[in-house]
Amino acid sequence: MVKRKHLLGLQELSKEEINTILDIARPMRDIIMRDIKKVPTLRGKTVATLFYEPSTRTRSSFELAAKFLSADTLSINVSSSSVQKGESLIDTIRTLEAMGVEIIAVRHQQSGVPKFISLNTKMSVINAGDGFHEHPTQALLDLFTIKQKLYKIEGLKVAIIGDIYHSRVARSNIWGLLKLGAEVTVCGPPSLIPVEIEKLGVRVEINLQRTLEWADVVNVLRIQKERQDAGYLTTLDEYRDWYGLTQEKLEKLKGKKLLILHPGPLNRGVEIDDYVADSPNAVVNEQVTNGVAVRMAVLYLLAGGNESGNVD
């Protein structure tokens, strides 16, 4: 059952709700695979993307998802909008609402902004990534991809590697994976492990090799070079040596197959090597396709679609 107005994070979703979204994403993916990628499900609805941070990938994914469902779309370019003229967020939201937008996908550099918007609007709000808080559709597409490749989530050992502190992907993944019964280890440099994260129910490990030996799935996070102030990192070289997913480290696993995810864009040669990123075990491109499917499922459900997923 998904009877929600907003999708703000996976922390607030039940296991059943997550499974419903993943189930609906499957027929949505079939639509993407067709020659004519269009169904009339959201005809007459308006979906806006409001991105305060640049993101080609997530924004395009939301826009295509809305278009494949026949919604009208509006993309707000914040750099040239009234925000730059000093308009407050709340006024921007009221303006979009007054123009008849019904669903809004918001990306913001500050945690809590989608929640704040949801308290001040009649529109449905989808969190498209807020600060270091959550990125629920990314985690849903990761879950969908894992399930597609390994046929289950329950009982799997999943490692999330890298800058956990600044990662909304990590937090949403943790909530989703734990709810669906996976075991989760976070692994990264000590300065980038948030305090008391083990209280969420995850293990903390600073040794990557041990983590790789333990895991069935690894989700490699992008090193956000723009956020590395105040001595979080020693050097990028050292980061690569200790936490980069390299061919050498995978070879030490002696044939053990790991499923490798990465939310993109990739810093090749930093957190992941070319050889690894392009290997058959890495599913970066499938993740991108599945992202559109998952976002179609979310838009469909928030717009009031039923759980049959019968969208034709």
Place this chain on the structure above:
Amino acid sequence: MLIKNGNVVMVEDGKIRKMDVLIDKGIIVEISPEINRSDVEVIDIEGKFLIPGLIDMHVHFRDPGYTHKEDIHSGSNAALAGGFTGVLMMPNTDPPPDNATVIYYWKEKSKSIPLNILFSGCITKNRAGKELSKFYELKEAGAVAITDDGNWVADGAVFRHAMEYAAALDLLVITHPEEPTIANRGVINEGYWSTVLGLRGIPKAAENIAIYRDIEIAKMTGAKLHVAHLSTAEGVRLVAAAKKLGLKVTAEVTPHHLVLTDEALAGYDTNLKVNPPLREAEEQKALLKGLLEGVIDVIATDHAPHASYEKNVEFNDAPFGIEGLETAFPVLYTELVLKKKITLEKLLLKMTVNPAKILQLPKQGDIKKGNYANLTVIDPKLTLKVSEELLVGKSKNNPFLGRTLTGWPVMTVYQGIVAYQRLLKGVQ
């Protein structure tokens, strides 16, 4: 004026007795089980408490510079509605009182207000932490304390010399302890909730380290140090150790730190964004223990009003601070006294007698013959829901909006004059 049949709380002797209190020319002249006079105004407060007027040594009235948030008049109205008869204004104004000019402005603007308004000056020019303010001038103009409240004086040499002047001039130094590089742009307590919410945390160490340094400098200089709004268990321990050494160190805690924890921030409500941040339950327990054991001398509100459009923004962009004067007593009465965590007498010790002593206010702080008739009537049965309409101050950024609280001030008397009376519309 004759106040009859009140349950009078004489704080220092720790007893509550049914008494009549006679006031003449602003002074309490008689306290007896029964006084009958027909030649004066008689107010019967049967069933209610008569307590000393509350004294808040930490309020922000935003005047001059930010009067859209609060001004001396609106702030005073809020204080009187909250049962306060004395307040110490902090220097977070524009311009700030780093010389006598602002103090004279305050004095002029507050002279007809029936409230004992006390003034603090800045430690450093423009509260910038670099150069000392005009201490002699501030003292002469009537400042009772100096503080750069909101900004810890990070430069140790500057703070040391400030404390040397303060000791010589008998000025109380109030410190807002927070080492800024450790706080590192944090917006809530660093802990489980900062991790879940993805907000930058302020570690407890930022506060503890600052308190430790300030106490060491108090030891060097002999100055009187008052630690504002303690929020950590270690801070309580450091203050206790300083007191044991006989240093002139006192400390305060706010009502919100005593009754709320960082868990309340789960919905990113900016009305709970305060500095120091709300901490975990264990820290809160230590604060209450410190209060009961006498380590923490005072409860002060840190009344920090902001306009709604300033708070109704993205969490990081919202200013720190909450409106606190009007709900302080009912919050503490409901959450601590009625739940038997503290007695009414002990609570009042922290809100009347002790602040009066620290601020050296003669004939104030308790109900005694010869003292000023600064008195507050509390209706212990009055239960009201906190709403924006209920609050009289200019700003409504109160963290207890929507909560139902018991034990509201219904009358505030300042030097024998009824300065505030609650209209009992909306009683539930």
